[in-house]
Amino acid sequence: MSLRIVVTVKYVPDATGDRHFADDLTVDRDDVDGLLSELDEYAVEQALQIAEDADDAEITVLTIGPEDAKDALRKALSMGADKAIHVEDDDLHGTDAIGTSLVLAKAVEKAGYDLVISGMASTDGTMGVVPALVAERLGVPQVTLLSEVSVEDGVVKGRRDGDAASEQLEASLPAVVSVTDQSGEARYPSFKGIMAAKKKPVESWDLEDLDIEAEEVGLEGAYTVVDSATERPARTAGTIVKDEGEGGKQLAEFLAGQKFI
Numbered sequence: 001m002s003l004r005i006v007v008t009v010k011y012v013p014d015a016t017g018d019r020h021f022a023d024d025l026t027v028d029r030d031d032v033d034g035l036l037s038e039l040d041e042y043a044v045e046q047a048l049q050i051a052e053d054a055d056d057a058e059i060t061v062l063t064i065g066p067e068d069a070k071d072a073l074r075k076a077l078s079m080g081a082d083k084a085i086h087v088e089d090d091d092l093h094g095t096d097a098i099g100t101s102l103v104l105a106k107a108v109e110k111a112g113y114d115l116v117i118s119g120m121a122s123t124d125g126t127m128g129v130v131p132a133l134v135a136e137r138l139g140v141p142q143v144t145l146l147s148e149v150s151v152e153d154g155v156v157k158g159r160r161d162g163d164a165a166s167e168q169l170e171a172s173l174p175a176v177v178s179v180t181d182q183s184g185e186a187r188y189p190s191f192k193g194i195m196a197a198k199k200k201p202v203e204s205w206d207l208e209d210l211d212i213e214a215e216e217v218g219l220e221g222a223y224t225v226v227d228s229a230t231e232r233p234a235r236t237a238g239t240i241v242k243d244e245g246e247g248g249k250q251l252a253e254f255l256a257g258q259k260f261i
């Protein structure tokens with residue numbers, strides 16, 4: 001039977017863009033271009049490698065996000081995923097990590113899965129909690145933060161590297177894993193891949209399709225509240241140390257003054 005892999009991919013604001021908060025203290029996503037979270041490219045890559053090693057596998061990429069989030073799906077499809085699911089609903093505005101995990105878990109269940117692969121964290125929220133929350137909601141094992149991952153005989157295996165030691169972990173499928181940026185360079189989409197992606201199916205689901213009430217998500221259903229947010233101060237001119245024989249000393253004094261050393 002086909003190995004069904006679902007990769008959760010997030011459409012995030014471009015970190016090089018000028019990002020702002022909206023009046024309700026949510027991130028103003030209309031204001032800045034977005035893209036597939038770089039850390040989720042590693043998840044897509046691992047899914048592709050697992051599928052290449054399997055007799056028969058199908059990769060579905062799943063995102064929750066606004067209309068433009070389809071760009072993230074297209075990128076993943078052009079890397080080689082087979083099909084995509086886009087969850088979009090106005091009532092999702094302001095959804096927090098717990099709400100996001102509810103929607104992802106329901107969508108993964110509806111799609112059907114043996115293995116869910118996520119990034120280690122999104123590059124905007126960077127909470128790194130969603131994969132564990134999704135696993136808990138699905139009631140399946142979670143093997144998170146893997147720098148190496150493989151699937152054999154219904155078991156997912158991987159290596160988690162810590163500061164002091166590396167652990168070899170495994171879990172029986174179905175399971176949720178998350179992979180780190182050490183898991184292996186993500187491939188670039190080929191021209192053929194980009195053309196093929198245009199014809200791959202992208203399904204759109206809303207909250208009703210997933211049997212989720214509006215109050216369970218969005219700002220209303222959020223367990224976390226942003227009380228205040230401050231814009232990053234504008235950059236000031238840096239300090240220039242001119243080396244006229246005392247450059248090293250001046251540099252050390254500057255660093256000590258800033259409490260860096």
Ligand SMILES: Cc1cc2nc3c(=O)[nH]c(=O)nc-3n(C[C@H](O)[C@H](O)[C@H](O)COP(=O)(O)OP(=O)(O)OC[C@H]3O[C@@H](n4cnc5c(N)ncnc54)[C@H](O)[C@@H]3O)c2cc1C
Pocket residue numbers: 008009010011025026027037039040043062063064065066092093094095096097098100104117118119120121122124125126127128129130131
């Ligand atoms: C429709 C929508 C509207 C939102 N509106 C706002 C808003 O207005 N203001 C605001 O500040 N935040 C908003 N969020 C962001 C939301 O709060 C975060 O997505 C959530 O808190 C998860 O935190 P994280 O991104 O840090 O996840 P992490 O735990 O860091 O993510 C880990 C992994 O989980 C998966 N994942 C996470 N989010 C998604 C996703 N959306 N789709 C697919 N996979 C995912 C990815 O594989 C990712 O690598 C919104 C999210 C959605 C979906």
